Amino acid sequence: DAKTTQPPSMDCAEGRAANLPCNHSTISGNEYVYWYRQIHSQGPQYIIHGLKNNETNEMASLIITEDRKSSTLILPHATLRDTAVYYCIVRDSGGSNYKLTFGKGTLLTVNP
Amino acid sequence: NAGVTQTPKFRVLKTGQSMTLLCAQDMNHEYMYWYRQDPGMGLRLIHYSVGEGTTAKGEVPDGYNVSRLKKQNFLLGLESAAPSQTSVYFCASSRWTSGRDIQYFGAGTRLSVL
Numbered sequence: 001d002a003k004t005t006q007p008p009s010m011d012c013a014e015g016r017a018a019n020l021p022c023n024h025s026t027i028s029g030n031e032y033v034y035w036y037r038q039i040h041s042q043g044p045q046y047i048i049h050g051l052k053n054n055e056t057n058e059m060a061s062l063i064i065t066e067d068r069k070s071s072t073l074i075l076p077h078a079t080l081r082d083t084a085v086y087y088c089i090v091r092d093s094g095g096s097n098y099k100l101t102f103g104k105g106t107l108l109t110v111n112p
Numbered sequence: 113n114a115g116v117t118q119t120p121k122f123r124v125l126k127t128g129q130s131m132t133l134l135c136a137q138d139m140n141h142e143y144m145y146w147y148r149q150d151p152g153m154g155l156r157l158i159h160y161s162v163g164e165g166t167t168a169k170g171e172v173p174d175g176y177n178v179s180r181l182k183k184q185n186f187l188l189g190l191e192s193a194a195p196s197q198t199s200v201y202f203c204a205s206s207r208w209t210s211g212r213d214i215q216y217f218g219a220g221t222r223l224s225v226l
Contacts, residue, residue: 032212043116043202043217044155087154098143098162099170100215102154 004088009107012082018075020106022088025069032091033064035073036100037084044087044102047073078110114138118203118218125193125225133188133221135203143206144186145170145215146178148199155202161186193225 005023012018024033034049048055048062050071055062061074075082087105117136125131135144142163147155147170157170161180175197177189186205190197201221206213 041220043204043219044215046214046216049212049214098145098160098168099157100155104154 004090004103006086006088006103006106008104009109012075012078012108012110014080014110014112015077018078018082018108018110020073020075020086020088020108021070022073023070024088024090027068027090028092030092033062033071034089034091034100035060035062036087036089036102037082038087038105039081039084044100047086075108078108080110080112082108083110084108116203116205116216116218118201118221120221121219122222123224125190125223127194127225129193130189130191131193131223132190133201133203133223135186135188135205135218137184137186137203137205137216139205139207139216140183141205141207141216142183143208143213144180145204145206146176146186146188147202147204148172149202149220150199158188158201193223195225197223198225199223 032049035047036044038044048060050062064071085105085107087102119134145160146158149155156172158176159178161167164183167178179187203218204215206215
């Protein structure tokens with residue numbers, strides 16, 4: 001699976017959009033981009049995933065650049081409960097690599 | 113719909129003791145996983161299962177055994193606990209569809225080995 005690079009920490013004001021970047025410059029054509037988050041002391045939680053098109057669900061939006069070398073997770077209206085570590089994970093769609101490779105992620109702190 | 117349930121939530125063991133962690137899922141998922149997370153680190157895969165009766169080793173399998181006798185349950189065993197196994201253990205389950213899978217995680221088991 002391709003390696004990902006994320007900033008170690010970011011701050012965001014409550015009610016504002018949080019934009020979390022991820023670099024995955026070595027991504028290959030059959031690899032998906034997944035985002036998970038882990039709120040302190042809890043199990044990781046799936047947020048969203050995409051291959052090449054932008055995606056949106058009830059939690060967030062995922063913007064993938066045209067060359068697929070980077071992506072941005074957008075939380076449109078961050079709340080205090082969105083304070084968590086956010087993990088960007090690139091994963092082969094072939095189904096032979098079952099593990100999720102969690103790096104250090106980005107600690108997003110939403111401030112009142 | 114409970115999702116993924118892990119028991120126990122906390123446990124303290126002495127070196128050399130044994131225990132079994134239970135993971136149960138009610139989503140009829142084929143795939144189940146055991147991860148461990150150490151302070152300040154990401155999750156590492158211990159063992160996984162792609163279906164009832166099958167198991168396979170992950171990144172850090174030494175010192176652990178697993179069993180998947182029923183589709184909904186995945187057990188993680190420590191035969192002789194060591195302080196290095198002090199960690200938070202997470203179970204997950206998923207279903208692969210069209211080259212994608214979403215893993216659903218339990219709340220974790222916090223294990224201390226003294």
